[in-house]
Amino acid sequence: MRALVVDSVSSPHSRRAYTGALEEFRRWSQRSERRIFTRETVQQYRVHLESRGMSASAVNVHLTVIRKLAREASANGLLSHESAAAIISVKGRRQKGVRLGTWLTAVQARAFLESPSPNTLRGKRDRAILALLLGCGLHRGEVANLTWDRVKEREGRWVIVDLKGKTNRTRNVPMPSWAKRSLDQWSIAAGIRDGKFFRAIAQKGDVGNGLTDQAVYLIVRSYADRLGLRIAPDDLRRTFAKLAHRGHAPLEQIQLSLGHESILTTERYLNMRQDLADAPCDHLGI
Numbered sequence: 085m086r087a088l089v090v091d092s093v094s095s096p097h098s099r100r101a102y103t104g105a106l107e108e109f110r111r112w113s114q115r116s117e118r119r120i121f122t123r124e125t126v127q128q129y130r131v132h133l134e135s136r137g138m139s140a141s142a143v144n145v146h147l148t149v150i151r152k153l154a155r156e157a158s159a160n161g162l163l164s165h166e167s168a169a170a171i172i173s174v175k176g177r178r179q180k181g182v183r184l185g186t187w188l189t190a191v192q193a194r195a196f197l198e199s200p201s202p203n204t205l206r207g208k209r210d211r212a213i214l215a216l217l218l219g220c221g222l223h224r225g226e227v228a229n230l231t232w233d234r235v236k237e238r239e240g241r242w243v244i245v246d247l248k249g250k251t252n253r254t255r256n257v258p259m260p261s262w263a264k265r266s267l268d269q270w271s272i273a274a275g276i277r278d279g280k281f282f283r284a285i286a287q288k289g290d291v292g293n294g295l296t297d298q299a300v301y302l303i304v305r306s307y308a309d310r311l312g313l314r315i316a317p318d319d320l321r322r323t324f325a326k327l328a329h330r331g332h333a334p335l336e337q338i339q340l341s342l343g344h345e346s347i348l349t350t351e352r353y354l355n356m357r358q359d360l361a362d363a364p365c366d367h368l369g370i
Contacts, residue, residue: 088160101149102152109146122170123173196315198211208269209274209283210307211266212269212270212281214303215262215266221338222321227300229297249343258341282295321342325350325353325354335347335351
């Protein structure tokens with residue numbers, strides 16, 4: 085059953101999240117001696133999650149996994165349709181308002197890009213990784229799995245073509261010239277001419293196999309720690325969107341680069357309803 089639920093999503097990050105949520109539900113069920121999979125059990129589990137101070141989005145992710153478990157159990161004859169429907173009807177936690185999120189200013193973004201050393205093989209690789217996260221708004225998994233054949237010249241500029249995102253949506257992402265230079269400097273130094281762009285580097289400097297998306301996460305966090313920042317890869321993606329929007333890039337073009345299905349998703353991602361640059365407190369006349 086765990087395999088059926090986990091295999092229903094394609095993103096490695098989502099698979100890890102689903103696996104962790106299922107394991108946590110199993111451990112809680114054993115501790116609380118709730119061995120019967122019912123609506124009441126799921127409701128009690130939701131109370132448990134909320135008592136831990138989890139955010140609404142985190143609680144809802146866990147409940148999404150539990151609902152998927154109920155559907156798979158019912159489809160495989162392990163749970164009645166009525167019981168599955170009752171479990172699926174358990175409501176998630178309502179999320180009020182919009183989270184502000186975290187992003188870098190243009191000055192911070194430039195400092196972040198320049199933090200890896202340009203003189204070492206590892207520094208060249210990490211500069212290229214940060215350049216794609218900030219310059220193209222990619223997910224960390226997309227960076228980890230980027231291959232040589234996806235970078236093409238189109239209409240006089242470099243583009244990452246036919247990129248498949250987390251939901252298998254295919255998109256084409258323009259690349260700024262400075263990101264392409266960083267990518268070239270890394271690939272030439274590492275002798276990469278095909279396959280995945282980004283590889284592990286041994287202590288002796290030997291270039292190994294490809295990176296995982298978790299490795300990309302750790303690379304970002306290591307440079308963030310050096311600069312005293314609390315930044316993760318998705319914050320760099322948000323920085324891309326924020327700086328592009330402030331630079332008057334058309335919203336629909338930002339949507340296409342990010343791979344959002346709806347422009348409303350992009351608006352929520354940017355939190356466009358609240359203007360921090362021209363806030364009500366700036367007009368008090370005090």
